[in-house]
Amino acid sequence: MNTPNITVNPELSPEALKKIDREVAKYPADQKQSAVMAALVIAQDEKGWLSKETIAVVANYLGMAPMAAYEVASFYNMYDLHPVGKYKLTVCTNLPCALSGGVHAADYVKGKLGIDFNETTPDGKFTLKEGECMGACGDAPVMLVNNKRMCSFMLPEQIDKLLAECK
Amino acid sequence: MALIDTINPLLTTGWSKGDDGWSLKDYEARGGYKQLRRVLESKMTQDDLIAEVKKSVLRGRGGAGFPTGLKWSFMPKAAPEKYVVCNTDEGEPGTFKDRDLLRFDPHSTIEGMIIAGYAVGAKLGYNYIHGEIFEIYQRFEAALDQARAAGYLGNNILGSDFSFDLFAHHGWGAYICGEETGLLESIEGKKGQPRYKPPFPANFGLYGKPTTINNTETFAAIPFILGMGGEAYLNLGKPNNGGTKLFSISGHVNRPGNYEVPMGTPFAKLLEMAGGMRGGRKLKAVIPGGSSAPVLPADVIMDCTMDYDSIAKAGSMLGSGAVIVMDETVCMVKALERLAYFYFEESCGQCTPCREGSGWLYRVVHRIEHGEGRPEDLDLLNRVTDNMMGKTICALADAAAFPVRSFIKHFQSEFEYHINNKKCLVDPDVQRAGSGFFKAGAA
Ligand SMILES: Cc1cc2nc3c(=O)[nH]c(=O)nc-3n(C[C@H](O)[C@H](O)[C@H](O)COP(=O)(O)O)c2cc1C
Numbered sequence: 024m025n026t027p028n029i030t031v032n033p034e035l036s037p038e039a040l041k042k043i044d045r046e047v048a049k050y051p052a053d054q055k056q057s058a059v060m061a062a063l064v065i066a067q068d069e070k071g072w073l074s075k076e077t078i079a080v081v082a083n084y085l086g087m088a089p090m091a092a093y094e095v096a097s098f099y100n101m102y103d104l105h106p107v108g109k110y111k112l113t114v115c116t117n118l119p120c121a122l123s124g125g126v127h128a129a130d131y132v133k134g135k136l137g138i139d140f141n142e143t144t145p146d147g148k149f150t151l152k153e154g155e156c157m158g159a160c161g162d163a164p165v166m167l168v169n170n171k172r173m174c175s176f177m178l179p180e181q182i183d184k185l186l187a188e189c190k
Numbered sequence: 191m192a193l194i195d196t197i198n199p200l201l202t203t204g205w206s207k208g209d210d211g212w213s214l215k216d217y218e219a220r221g222g223y224k225q226l227r228r229v230l231e232s233k234m235t236q237d238d239l240i241a242e243v244k245k246s247v248l249r250g251r252g253g254a255g256f257p258t259g260l261k262w263s264f265m266p267k268a269a270p271e272k273y274v275v276c277n278t279d280e281g282e283p284g285t286f287k288d289r290d291l292l293r294f295d296p297h298s299t300i301e302g303m304i305i306a307g308y309a310v311g312a313k314l315g316y317n318y319i320h321g322e323i324f325e326i327y328q329r330f331e332a333a334l335d336q337a338r339a340a341g342y343l344g345n346n347i348l349g350s351d352f353s354f355d356l357f358a359h360h361g362w363g364a365y366i367c368g369e370e371t372g373l374l375e376s377i378e379g380k381k382g383q384p385r386y387k388p389p390f391p392a393n394f395g396l397y398g399k400p401t402t403i404n405n406t407e408t409f410a411a412i413p414f415i416l417g418m419g420g421e422a423y424l425n426l427g428k429p430n431n432g433g434t435k436l437f438s439i440s441g442h443v444n445r446p447g448n449y450e451v452p453m454g455t456p457f458a459k460l461l462e463m464a465g466g467m468r469g470g471r472k473l474k475a476v477i478p479g480g481s482s483a484p485v486l487p488a489d490v491i492m493d494c495t496m497d498y499d500s501i502a503k504a505g506s507m508l509g510s511g512a513v514i515v516m517d518e519t520v521c522m523v524k525a526l527e528r529l530a531y532f533y534f535e536e537s538c539g540q541c542t543p544c545r546e547g548s549g550w551l552y553r554v555v556h557r558i559e560h561g562e563g564r565p566e567d568l569d570l571l572n573r574v575t576d577n578m579m580g581k582t583i584c585a586l587a588d589a590a591a592f593p594v595r596s597f598i599k600h601f602q603s604e605f606e607y608h609i610n611n612k613k614c615l616v617d618p619d620v621q622r623a624g625s626g627f628f629k630a631g632a633a
Pocket residue numbers: 249250251252253254255256258277278279280281282365366367368369370371403404405406408584585586589
């Protein structure tokens with residue numbers, strides 16, 4: 024999916040700002056920048072992805088240079104700097120998972136959705152990503168839904184159920 | 191829920207009720223926060239506390255196995271501002287113990303961190319939690335709220351003059367933040383690029399202040415050590431390898447999961463606890479300490495006991511205690527290709543030998559796996575690793591090199607077969623069937 028040229032309002036809602044305030048409060052008063060990782064996640068959750076403009080809004084709110092916030096957003100894998108489908112599915116294919124069906128699970132999802140890794144279904148519903156170890160290898164195959172929800176033991180039947188749930 | 195089996199359970203005592211046993215009430219019912227109370231009420235000195243931890247010979251559970259008591263003793267006494275940081279960035283492929291620790295028993299880590307704060311004179315702590323386990327991060331925050339409401343965190347804990355607070359910080363998908371100084375940079379709101387050492391975190395840590403950083407399992411062990419005494423804890427294991435350890439067993443066993451056993455337990459026993467080999471197939475190789483540890487062939491690992499010294503003597507590392515079991519259906523070239531890709535992908539790029547070297551390793555193993563290997567490739571791989579090891583800011587470059595060297599060393603003929611015949615020694619259909627969908631628990 025290409026970056027659409029419609030402009031998204033980069034401003035954050037009062038609820039999002041309140042959540043960011045809660046993160047800022049965890050750190051010493053002169054270390055607001057420590058909250059940038061959490062703040063970018065809050066912004067991503069609200070907007071679906073992080074545009075340069077949204078990143079700048081977060082940076083300004085925390086009193087840091089937009090470039091510094093952008094560096095963070097581009098360093099960590101789970102920030103989406105481009106629009107993704109409504110459901111981003113990340114399948115772990117690292118070796119421990121691959122020994123217990125991780126690659127099979129990825130292939131199964133690819134087949135069901137008709138897309139490869141780093142692609143989005145034409146209806147904009149699903150984006151598929153290949154993941155690295157999620158620290159849950161005993162539950163292989165494992166998948167993340169929209170970064171935050173982990174699904175364990177994803178055999179074909181469970182994958183079918185998950186995809187059906189994603190409305 | 192993770193499958194659990196233990197010999198001498200300590201860390202896993204609270205796991206039996208699964209997701210229903212994590213709350214403060216449950217933790218207190220099994221003796222939780224008693225040790226913190228005892229430390230504060232008896233006004234135990236910092237030196238006595240650190241001496242007790244030293245006696246236990248608890249060694250860091252994050253990978254390097256550094257003695258915890260000794261690490262704590264490096265903290266400068268006089269500094270006004272100090273920090274305690276917990277490393278739950280668990281991203282080392284094969285490792286999934288810290289996730290279950292925080293999921294089933296978050297308060298043991300919290301109690302361990304508060305006691306550590308008391309021992310080193312810190313007033314503030316952070317637990318850095320792997321971004322991929324956001325639900326666990328939320329549970330940890332809920333546990334922190336419980337602890338704060340009960341007076342275990344905050345000002346004048348349990349009416350003493352000791353104050354300490356603790357917060358959770360989550361990652362967002364970068365393996366390198368497991369490296370302790372990369373992690374500190376990340377808490378500071380920057381890219382997680384490791385720092386040159388020295389200075390070590392004990393002198394220059396979070397926000398430039400003295401900082402003690404330990405793995406989750408290390409902190410979680412502290413209340414148990416104080417409960418039974420350092421010496422009794424040591425004696426659970428074997429000399430120089432104190433206590434019990436969680437092993438995360440993945441791969442071709444019948445019951446993947448976490449198993450807590452005393453240090454020094456034979457590998458064969460651990461394999462048996464994990465239900466033995468899947469489908470009764472033959473063991474080929476084991477990576478005993480997370481993907482960064484050198485692989486060991488079946489006959490070598492079957493003679494090992496699971497402790498730092500035995501695994502080191504066999505030529506590998508106990509690392510994080512992640513045991514990756516591979517049977518005869520595995521193509522070693524393909525297995526190595528996946529690991530090499532991981533290190534290439536996760537190198538933070540600061541050091542040329544690591545950035546370039548990890549790319550070379552991946553590309554050369556990839557071409558061997560895909561039937562385009564050249565006779566000189568094995569020498570090339572070894573030369574590239576020579577130029578990486580010990581030549582970089584952090585140990586990720588070494589971690590990328592160890593698998594390559596050890597896979598080639600122990601399975602050279604399989605690599606040669608691949609280069610000469612342009613295909614796998616193990617039939618691809620056999621490989622696929624051997625690593626297919628698998629329902630845990632079914633023998
Ligand atoms: C590339 C790399 C990744 C690491 N990942 C982790 C990790 O996920 N968890 C961890 O506790 N230690 C990890 N470590 C080790 C830490 O740097 C550090 O030694 C450890 O957290 C210290 O705690 P301990 O003494 O209790 O083991 C990693 C080290 C390197 C070089």
